[in-house]
Amino acid sequence: MFDADLLDMHAVLGEPVTPAAGAVFHGIFNAADVDPIGAPSIVGDYVLRYPIASATLAVGDVLAIRGAQYRVVADPYRIEDGREAVVQLRQGSA
Numbered sequence: 001m002f003d004a005d006l007l008d009m010h011a012v013l014g015e016p017v018t019p020a021a022g023a024v025f026h027g028i029f030n031a032a033d034v035d036p037i038g039a040p041s042i043v044g045d046y047v048l049r050y051p052i053a054s055a056t057l058a059v060g061d062v063l064a065i066r067g068a069q070y071r072v073v074a075d076p077y078r079i080e081d082g083r084e085a086v087v088q089l090r091q092g093s094a
Contacts, residue, residue, distance in 0.1 A: 007054060011026045014049075017063050019055065019062070019064075020064075022055065023055075026054065028048070029048055030048075046070055046088070047087070051084055052082075057072050057087050069091070070091055072087050072088070074088040075087075
């Protein structure tokens, strides 16, 4: 029951995520600019929060979100009660 509620929440609050291999799922995509070195070097910091029951992601996986390609660059880590995960992304498939 709780997993169904979580999937419903992501379907309403999130957006479709299309992996290169696997089924489309919904996740909450966050894009923020970070300045790791100082002006003018600004890079995108992209994070995806998703229900673990909806996808199994690993480093190197390619996802399409909002018409752009993103690559998983770090292992997902579980948050809250362990039914959701967060994964760091970089724009581009290479």
